[in-house]
Amino acid sequence: MSAIHLEHLAKRFGGFTALKAMDLRIEDGEFMALLGPSGCGKSTTMNMIAGMETPSEGRILFGDRDMAGVPMARRGVGFVFQNYAIFTHMTVRQNLSYGLRMTGRPKSEVERRTLDMAEFLQLTPLLDRRADRLSVNILQRVAIGRSAVMEPAIFLLDEPLSNVDAAFRAVMRTELKQLQRQFRQTMVYVTHDQLEAMTMADRIAVMDHGVLQQVGRPIDVYNDPANTFVAAFIGSPGMNLLRGRPVRTDRGLAVDLGVLGVTPPLAAPQARAAEQARGEVIYGFRPEQTTLAREGIASPVSFVERIGARSIVHLGDGPAVFKAVFENDVPAAVGDVVRVLPHADAVRLFDAQTGKAL
Amino acid sequence: MTLADAPLAPPVPPTPAEDGARLGFRLTLPAQVLVLFIAVFPLLMQLYISLTDWSPLAGVAWPRAWEFWNGFANYSDLAQDGRLWAALGRTALVMAVCVPVEFLLGLSLAMLFVDEFPGKRVAYSILIMPMMVVPAVAGYMFFMLFQSGGPVNGLLGTLLGRDIAVAWLSDPTLALVAVMIADIWQWTPLMFLILLAGLVGVPQDQMRAATLLGASAWQRFRTIALPRMKTIMIIALAIRVIENFKIFDTLYIMTGGGPGVATETISVYIYEVTTQDLIWGYVAAIALAILVILSVAAVWAMKRMGRAAA
Numbered sequence: 001m002s003a004i005h006l007e008h009l010a011k012r013f014g015g016f017t018a019l020k021a022m023d024l025r026i027e028d029g030e031f032m033a034l035l036g037p038s039g040c041g042k043s044t045t046m047n048m049i050a051g052m053e054t055p056s057e058g059r060i061l062f063g064d065r066d067m068a069g070v071p072m073a074r075r076g077v078g079f080v081f082q083n084y085a086i087f088t089h090m091t092v093r094q095n096l097s098y099g100l101r102m103t104g105r106p107k108s109e110v111e112r113r114t115l116d117m118a119e120f121l122q123l124t125p126l127l128d129r130r131a132d133r134l135s136v137n138i139l140q141r142v143a144i145g146r147s148a149v150m151e152p153a154i155f156l157l158d159e160p161l162s163n164v165d166a167a168f169r170a171v172m173r174t175e176l177k178q179l180q181r182q183f184r185q186t187m188v189y190v191t192h193d194q195l196e197a198m199t200m201a202d203r204i205a206v207m208d209h210g211v212l213q214q215v216g217r218p219i220d221v222y223n224d225p226a227n228t229f230v231a232a233f234i235g236s237p238g239m240n241l242l243r244g245r246p247v248r249t250d251r252g253l254a255v256d257l258g259v260l261g262v263t264p265p266l267a268a269p270q271a272r273a274a275e276q277a278r279g280e281v282i283y284g285f286r287p288e289q290t291t292l293a294r295e296g297i298a299s300p301v302s303f304v305e306r307i308g309a310r311s312i313v314h315l316g317d318g319p320a321v322f323k324a325v326f327e328n329d330v331p332a333a334v335g336d337v338v339r340v341l342p343h344a345d346a347v348r349l350f351d352a353q354t355g356k357a358l
Numbered sequence: 359m360t361l362a363d364a365p366l367a368p369p370v371p372p373t374p375a376e377d378g379a380r381l382g383f384r385l386t387l388p389a390q391v392l393v394l395f396i397a398v399f400p401l402l403m404q405l406y407i408s409l410t411d412w413s414p415l416a417g418v419a420w421p422r423a424w425e426f427w428n429g430f431a432n433y434s435d436l437a438q439d440g441r442l443w444a445a446l447g448r449t450a451l452v453m454a455v456c457v458p459v460e461f462l463l464g465l466s467l468a469m470l471f472v473d474e475f476p477g478k479r480v481a482y483s484i485l486i487m488p489m490m491v492v493p494a495v496a497g498y499m500f501f502m503l504f505q506s507g508g509p510v511n512g513l514l515g516t517l518l519g520r521d522i523a524v525a526w527l528s529d530p531t532l533a534l535v536a537v538m539i540a541d542i543w544q545w546t547p548l549m550f551l552i553l554l555a556g557l558v559g560v561p562q563d564q565m566r567a568a569t570l571l572g573a574s575a576w577q578r579f580r581t582i583a584l585p586r587m588k589t590i591m592i593i594a595l596a597i598r599v600i601e602n603f604k605i606f607d608t609l610y611i612m613t614g615g616g617p618g619v620a621t622e623t624i625s626v627y628i629y630e631v632t633t634q635d636l637i638w639g640y641v642a643a644i645a646l647a648i649l650v651i652l653s654v655a656a657v658w659a660m661k662r663m664g665r666a667a668a
């Protein structure tokens with residue numbers, strides 16, 4: 001009933017196209033993250049689902065009910081705003097119970113559900129505090145609680161964790177997941193933080209410049225990005241993308257990367273893809289899926305970031321730069337020439353013209 | 359002076375705090391002198407004259423008004439002056455009608471103008487124009503409009519489909535209505551502007567959040583907008599109450615306080631006594647009495663509203 005179906009959804013603001021014909025099906029009870037950089041159209045999509053914006057084209061269906069013309073008050077969606085939009089002149093209790101009171105629920109029910117929600121979010125001791133004197137972390141909980149107490153079938157969250165500190169963000173990620181497990185809402189979560197999307201979402205929809213780039217389970221999007229944008233956007237650091245030309249070597253098909261030399265031979269699936277490629281390809285591999293080996297790509301080290309558990313080694317110069325991530329410390333110093341070998345089955349090829357995966 | 363009386367230590371220099379107080383006094387002295395001249399001095403002069411029977415025709419300048427000393431006679435006259443109390447009552451009536459109507463109209467218009475609609479900027483300019491009209495000109499305008507052969511009757515005639523020849527400004531009741539209409543026309547825009555400023559200051563995301571939580575437009579207004587607009591509403595009402603109490607120029611040009619004394623407000627009455635009867639000692643007494651009444655009312659209202667806003 002509360003599946004969300006977006007059909008050719010588009011939104012234009014004057015001459016600016018915020019969203020181009022988006023098709024997406026969000027299943028009932030699914031946790032879907034809309035992920036992308038600022039201005040990619042994710043918030044616009046969310047606002048249209050909530051009914052705050054009217055689509056320029058296309059349809060939004062909840063279950064099989066067309067939402068066109070249904071005002072936001074009657075869509076029954078919970079919405080958590082990026083800046084929380086807490087009613088600062090009210091207490092926490094008044095904030096949490098607002099929706100229930102306004103929709104005329106009996107007093108005893110309002111009381112009970114407000115207390116339950118406060119208990120769930122550990123807000124009980126703060127119930128009678130005025131909201132304008134609370135920390136951002138608490139406001140964040142109040143904002144989630146205020147919507148969740150209405151038990152909406154669809155819960156929309158617009159970058160809810162972007163203003164809270166890192167430690168609290170980790171706590172909230174767990175709590176949001178718990179919340180969803182308890183109430184089984186369909187959740188749509190807008191974020192530019194891939195860590196949030198990857199850890200919480202059942203599926204993520206990666207967007208850029210108003211275009212849906214890829215939809216899939218986090219691990220699939222990570223392993224098999226549909227194009228170079230997704231490849232570079234997902235992962236920290238993103239996938240290395242090096243331009244080159246398929247060449248035949250005595251050990252099989254490989255990619256000639258120019259100044260970086262010829263790559264090790266491609267594994268069978270990639271080799272088949274390379275056969276079909278016309279002209280240049282992009283040779284992609286994840287920085288963390290590499291080892292130092294004699295047959296690897298030789299390049300001078302330009303910089304080493306040592307961040308405790310791992311080291312990020314920046315290699316090459318000019319257009320042919322890439323990164324490699326190693327567990328523990330690596331005995332590499334700036335200026336050393338090291339040989340980095342991508343795991344053969346982790347290499348992905350993209351069309352150099354279109355950026356699409358081959 | 360014995361040796362024991364001699365100071366043991368040199369005199370203590372003033373502490374920085376004392377020094378600061380003295381400096382503060384010197385710095386604010388010009389402002390204090392100014393206040394003395396614009397507020398305290400005229401008030402004392404007024405009090406002095408109000409205790410005499412002095413008139414500009416008396417042949418002596420006001421400082422020698424004591425020659426006409428009559429104690430509190432003016433004040434006891436004032437208590438029995440039926441025309442004065444009727445004028446005060448009329449003023450209160452005009453206020454009781456105009457200010458609420460202006461407030462409600464202004465608020466409705468402000469709510470309309472919070473959202474975008476085509477032609478908003480033009481409508482906005484037209485709407486605030488009455489406020490820019492010189493009150494005397496507005497008075498003349500309405501004087502012409504309400505003539506028995508004038509456009510108001512013309513319009514009513516067209517709407518009702520028969521000839522209308524209402525003598526607006528010479529009927530005691532209708533003249534008061536006409537005066538109220540003119541005041542509402544001219545001052546609703548001010549209410550509108552102030553209340554719009556208040557409404558615009560209400561966070562739109564909170565209004566949206568309330569909508570998504572199922573609150574109706576009225577509930578949103580009552581629970582989100584109103585608490586934030588309380589202060590600005592009090593200011594808007596206070597400005598209009600004070601201004602409306604002093605209603606004079608538009609009204610005087612329209613009706614001259616007439617017919618008879620049908621539209622004679624307190625300002626008109628004081629004007630009449632000052633310019634026609636020329637008994638300035640009595641005028642001073644009226645003005646002082648009104649000042650006292652207004653001040654007491656203002657303090658009472660401020661206290662109440664302060665409590666309501668808290």
